[in-house]
Amino acid sequence: MPLIRQGGWILAVALLGWLLYLLHPVLAPFLAGILLAYMGDPLVDRLEARRIPRTWAVVLVFALFGLLVLAALLVLIPMLGRQLVRLYELAPQMLDWLQLMALPWLQQQLGLAEDFWRFEQLKATFAGQLDGAGGIFARVLGQATASSLALLAWLGNLLLIPVVAFYLMRDWDLLMARLRALLPRSREASVVRLAGECHEVLGAFLRGQLLVMLALAVIYSTGLMLLGLELGLLIGVLAGLASVVPYMGFIVGLSAALAAALFQFGLAPLPLLGIGVVFMVGQMLEGMLLTPLLVGDRIGLHPVAVIFAILAGGQLFGFTGVLLALPVAAVIVVLLRHLHELYKLSDLYREPAAVVSDDPPGPA
Template sequence: LSKASASGLALLAWLVNLLLIPVVSFYLLRDWDLLVARLRGLLPRTREGLVVKLASECHEVLGAFLRGQLLVMLALGVMYAVGLMLIGLELGLLIGLLAGLASIVPYLGVVVGIGAALTAGLFQFGSDFYPLLAIAAVFTLGQMLEGMLLTPWLVGDRIGLHPVAVIFAIMAGGQLFGFTGVLLALPVAAVIMVLVRHAHDLYKLSDLYGEPPSVSDEPINPA
């Protein structure tokens, strides 16, 4: 009874949180401009322009990341659907598109897709080994293309990160923070890139970077 009640309360809390998402989203969208204006009014007047500029650049790269991620999802959905339909899987179109949509979370798309596709393949092809092997090959190829081609090009180019930096950010995020790190690696890397770029510009304008005056440029003191 205690386990059942705990599970029931956890399910109820999850449903409540799920119902709160559209409510909170509605009020955030309605009052977003007011919230931004209030936060901007709290900024120090001497630093307002700089903070607003950095926030605008972060907003642009995060928007570019979301657009690039949507393109990756679309490409993977088409790739999975075409591959599964070529194999002859009857639910190939539906499973491929669902796997592409689930790819918004790294590795979730391939896990959901290959699980659903293999289950459908077992019912359709029975004990025939080669169609099941072909299904696994489709998702393996899609995962390789996502990690080495789609994400670095479609996401990395849009947020200004080199493809090697994209791969390194995802690997580092996974090693440091696990699944959450993989999910947040690229947005965090994009924001860090904006801050590093601004720090680089400040360094180029600083006296530390500037060359010391030459002997001929030094003023001559009259005797």
Template sequence: MNDSRSWLGLAALVLLGWLVHQLQPVLMPFLVALLLAYLGDPLVDRLEARGLSRTSGVVAVFILFSLILLALLLVLVPLLGKQLLRLYELAPEMLDWLQGTALPWVQKKLGLRYGFWRFDRIKTLLTEHLGQATDIAGILLAQVTSSSLALLAWLGNLLLIPVVSFYLLRDWDVMIGHLRNLLPRKREEWVVRLAGECHEVLGAFLRGQLLVMLALALVYAGGLMLVGLELGLLIGLLAGLASIVPYMGFVVGIVAALVAVLFQFGLDWYPLLGVVVVFGIGQLLEGMWLTPLLVGDRIGLHPVAVIFAILAGGQLFGFTGVLLALPVAAVIMVLLRHVHEFYKLSTLYGESGGDSQESSESP
């Protein structure tokens, strides 16, 4: 009987994975809405505790999220657009600087033979692609006009996100209560405790780690702009996003910033020192204040596991898999801890220890 239940559970998991893969385009707005509802539920609960109704609290949280999104669209997006255009303008000059200054210096210091880099071929290929990129607006317009149904479907999914988020957020506690009532009575306490651990891990990641990434992006971008780096905002935001993997944001950001400083200022020590100071302050803030305060030690995901989860999720389910990768990996880590505890308490583990002890005592 237990074997049949195990096989049924395994078949249900396989079926669920197949359904997620097949329904991937449809699931994306619902997953984003679920993520927004999960992030907004604590705020609504706090507003309810202060006397607001559930619906009024949801409306207030929606207004807050809308203002944040509007601020990003009005302030951040135009600045990023200007920096991307500036990067596009500087790309040929940066290639010339690499070919004429940086790479010959490295080649001389390392004793490499002449023509080792084959940089002329790389430059030719990149210049051709940059030339083709000038017609990107026309290409996008042609694609939009030729696939208007796909554009309408994309816009429909985008408009569906706030609607689904509103209803999920309004009925969040009711849905959680219904799910709890469906649990087997004998297993309810264990399942609720396990769900609580998963909720703690997910909350630490989704709220804590995202806030850490945002704070680091602000520190890096603001610091690099104060140093005078033209692409400071772009590099700072990139470093903040890469901070989803521990130390990757620091490595990616400081390497990109140092290259940009060398190109813009040459061997001037003050900008180079400024970049080092900015990223040093960012690391000190992350290690001593941001991560202990906002995340703590509750996630328990190794950096290699984070990288593998993101790549595997994107490979299997595309953008939907990227959204699901780290939350699912965090839950799997919680489940694996319990599996490890069950294994340590099982007869299999005890018999292995007893057999090895008997074999060692036997003459």
């Protein structure tokens, strides 16, 4: 009977996973709503502790989220849009600079053949990609407006996110209590303890890591713009987002900033040195202040595991998988840690007890 019961649980979990895989194209607004409710619940609990009714606390948290989104729409997005347009305008000049200055110098230093780069072919290909990219938004908008049903479905999913988040945030504690009441009484304590560890890890990632990314984006963008780099804001935001992977933000941001500085300032040493200082300061603040203070060592993911999780999530579930890769990987690490503890307590791991012989010892 125990074997049959365990097989039934395994089958139920497998069926649930298969069902989620089939439904994942329509799960995006619900996942986004769950994420917003999970991140906003601690704020709602703090407001509720100050004797504010929970519904009004949820309204206040939603107002705060709305102000942040509005500020991003009114301030940050137009600035990034202008920098993207500027990047599109500078792209042909950058290609000419590579062709006339950078690559010939590198070719001379390395002793390469004259037609090694085949730059005209590369330039034509890249220019074609830029021309195609410039009309992507127009094509997508045209396809969306051509089908009223598709446009209504997209708008419906977008409007569904705050609705789902509002009701989940309002009833979050009630839902958690009902889920706890469904747990087997004999397993409740261990399941609650395991869920608490997963909650700690998820909280560390969702709140801590996102704050680290935001802080690095501000540090990099501010430093690069103070140096006079035209694309400083765009590169700084890109480096902050890429910092979700350890050292990736530093590598991507420094490489892009140095390339942009070489094009804008040439070989002037002060801008190049200033860019190196900006990213070194950002890296030092991340390692010694931001990550220990905001995240700590609670996630415990190796950098290789982080890269693999992001690639695997993108391969399996696309953009949604990329967003959920690290939280899911962090929870899997917690589960594997407990499985490791159970394995070390099992008879399979422990050495067999020494066999006691009944025969008296022989003469010395």
